[in-house]
Amino acid sequence: MTDEKRFSPEAQRYLDGETVNGLDQSELAAADLFGQVIQEYAASLRTPGAEVDRAVMDAIVPRARSHRPASLWRWLVQPHLFTVRPALVAAAAITLVAIGALTIDIPGFTDGEQAAGTTTGQPATILVRFELRAPDANEVTLAGSFNDWSPQGVQLVKNAASGLWTATVPLTPGEHQYLFVIDGSQWIPDPSAHAQVDDGFGQANSVIVVGPRGVVRS
Amino acid sequence: MGSQSDAVLVRRILDGQVELFQVLVERYRTEFGRYATAMLGGDVDDAADALQEAFIRAYRSLASCRDQERFKAWLFRIVSNQCHNTRRARRSHVSLDRIEEPEDSAAARRMDDAEIGQTIEAALNELTGEQREAFVLKHVEGYSYAEIASLLDVGEDALKMRVHRARDELRHKSEGLR
Numbered sequence: 411m412t413d414e415k416r417f418s419p420e421a422q423r424y425l426d427g428e429t430v431n432g433l434d435q436s437e438l439a440a441a442d443l444f445g446q447v448i449q450e451y452a453a454s455l456r457t458p459g460a461e462v463d464r465a466v467m468d469a470i471v472p473r474a475r476s477h478r479p480a481s482l483w484r485w486l487v488q489p490h491l492f493t494v495r496p497a498l499v500a501a502a503a504i505t506l507v508a509i510g511a512l513t514i515d516i517p518g519f520t521d522g523e524q525a526a527g528t529t530t531g532q533p534a535t536i537l538v539r540f541e542l543r544a545p546d547a548n549e550v551t552l553a554g555s556f557n558d559w560s561p562q563g564v565q566l567v568k569n570a571a572s573g574l575w576t577a578t579v580p581l582t583p584g585e586h587q588y589l590f591v592i593d594g595s596q597w598i599p600d601p602s603a604h605a606q607v608d609d610g611f612g613q614a615n616s617v618i619v620v621g622p623r624g625v626v627r628s
Numbered sequence: 629m630g631s632q633s634d635a636v637l638v639r640r641i642l643d644g645q646v647e648l649f650q651v652l653v654e655r656y657r658t659e660f661g662r663y664a665t666a667m668l669g670g671d672v673d674d675a676a677d678a679l680q681e682a683f684i685r686a687y688r689s690l691a692s693c694r695d696q697e698r699f700k701a702w703l704f705r706i707v708s709n710q711c712h713n714t715r716r717a718r719r720s721h722v723s724l725d726r727i728e729e730p731e732d733s734a735a736a737r738r739m740d741d742a743e744i745g746q747t748i749e750a751a752l753n754e755l756t757g758e759q760r761e762a763f764v765l766k767h768v769e770g771y772s773y774a775e776i777a778s779l780l781d782v783g784e785d786a787l788k789m790r791v792h793r794a795r796d797e798l799r800h801k802s803e804g805l806r
Contacts, residue, residue: 415796415799415800416796416799416800417792417795417796417799422788422792422795425795426773426788426791440799444795444798444799447744447748447802448748448767448768448798449767450744451744451745451748451768452662452666452767452768452770454745455662455665455666455670455672455768456665456672457657457658457661457662457665457672457675458657458661458664458665458672458675458676458679459676460654460657461676462653462657462676462679462680462683463650463653463654463657465680466649466653466680466683466684466687467647467649467650467653469680469684470646470649470684470687470688471646471647535645535648537647537648537650537651552631557631563631564631565631567654567655567658567659576654577631577654578650578651578654579631579651580632580648580651
């Protein structure tokens with residue numbers, strides 16, 4: 411490799427994110443172009459989807475599923491109240507479509523049996539998936555009564571292609587109140603939640619009710 | 629309750645709440661997904677297979693994760709090894725594309741996105757495993773050197789050396805881009 415195709419030490423430091431003074435203009439242009447190309451490449455990469463989660467859980471908990479086929483079938487054919495109401499809410503700077511909280515399909519678990527906490531003395535939990543479409547947000551977190559309303563408590567993960575932010579949270583059966591927090595400062599209720607309650611300060615909190623067999627109302 | 633730490637989740641899983649492994653899978657499938665795809669030549673199907681195998685192996689050896697506070701680094705090593713194994717297996721029956729020297733670098737032409745992706749992937753394939761891993765973590769995942777050092781248990785100076793060499797190689801191999 412010839413020297414002209416190497417980045418200078420200053421350009422390397424610049425690409426490392428350090429502040430560099432006196433970087434030659436041609437080197438600066440080359441470094442910027444390099445950074446831009448790599449950034450575009452990184453953004454173009456697809457990431458494996460939720461089918462990985464299902465395959466992994468199928469592989470590690472097949473026994474739990476096969477032990478309760480009758481109750482699983484019974485649960486599947488029984489009517490359950492799962493309210494999911496996708497809604498489109500346009501805000502000034504951000505478009506949000508909250509799909510709300512959904513129970514997720516976990517083999518050996520979605521038949522509503524409580525988790526192993528029944529044998530360990532720990533409270534049983536139901537895994538609840540929260541989804542919010544916020545393509546323009548840089549960060550979305552979930553704060554609620556289940557985490558002392560900490561905005562740093564639950565980080566949602568963004569699907570770059572769809573703009574959908576998701577997180578799966580273990581919740582104990584009962585009623586929980588929650589809000590989404592956009593970019594650390596904008597607290598919003600879940601537009602598709604079944605119920606909103608006054609938080610006592612003139613704002614609304616979303617309500618989710620978790621039963622031992624899954625989400626009762628979202 | 630809220631977002632439980634890795635260590636708490638690992639302890640509860642080992643205590644019998646197997647279904648909580650789903651939380652860890654979703655958390656790190658997303659976090660390490662782009663890394664796996666980049667390490668496997670942009671093939672998202674290979675990345676999905678590698679991640680699936682890595683998570684299953686991690687679950688089966690979860691009891692051996694003694695420092696549960698460093699679960700992320702422990703899991704990353706499994707994901708990384710699986711990606712390297714997949715690459716080796718693929719090399720045995722697939723001839724990886726090679727980048728040709730541009731005949732006239734002065735006549736640089738504008739490539740479309742697909743060509744850029746193929747060029748970068750082919751150039752990444754030319755790097756050593758260590759260089760490729762460090763470069764992908766730095767520039768694709770966007771980790772800081774301190775975070776990479778924690779994941780790989782390698783000093784920051786050594787990491788910078790790998791990333792700098794990787795940049796030079798990539799610049800050399802991808803002359804003519806744009």
